[in-house]
Amino acid sequence: MRTQNNTNNATGASPSVSDPILDAISAYLDGCAAYDAVHPNDFEKYGGEEGLIEKTYGPPMDILNNWNRPAITQEGALEALRFAIKEGVESLGLEPRIERLLRAAYYFYSGEGGAA
Incomplete structure (x- = not known):
């Protein structure tokens, strides 16, 4: 998970706070890059364009499309x-x-x- 360091805690160390929205956006962008890396002639190897979408950016896009939580x-x-x-x-x-x-x-x- 991507994290952000916030203020120091009692020991002086900076605690890390995970923000799921960073992970969701990152997964979507990674999926888009994976999709773009496949030549259209190779789409059939993945079950066609819809199959490739489902294997790359589709699931993270669904997460973002249904996002209903604040960033933390x-x-x-x-x-x-x-x-x-x-x-x-x-x-x-x-x-x-x-x-x-x-x-x-x-x-x-x-x-x-x-x-x-």
């Missing part, structure tokens, strides 16, 4: 915003106003201060 770390929340912006703009063609609002929230929380 700032890193997870920022990655969720970053992912939503990237997927929305590149894949779905978000309305400009939605993209700008997501970017405004991302820049506020990330401290990057980019132009929204």
Whole structure:
């Protein structure tokens, strides 16, 4: 699981907090990369395109499509915003106003201060 270090505990060590949303996004992106690595002529080896999707990004996509929990770390929340912006703009063609609002929230929380 991907983790983020938070504040130091009583012993001075930094505890690690797992954020499942980071794992879900990472699994989806890894699955997309695995799908893209297969030449279309080889799809039949995996049971066709639908079979390949089921073996690569399909299950993590289902997890993200049904996500209903908050991020539990700032890193997870920022990655969720970053992912939503990237997927929305590149894949779905978000309305400009939605993209700008997501970017405004991302820049506020990330401290990057980019132009929204």
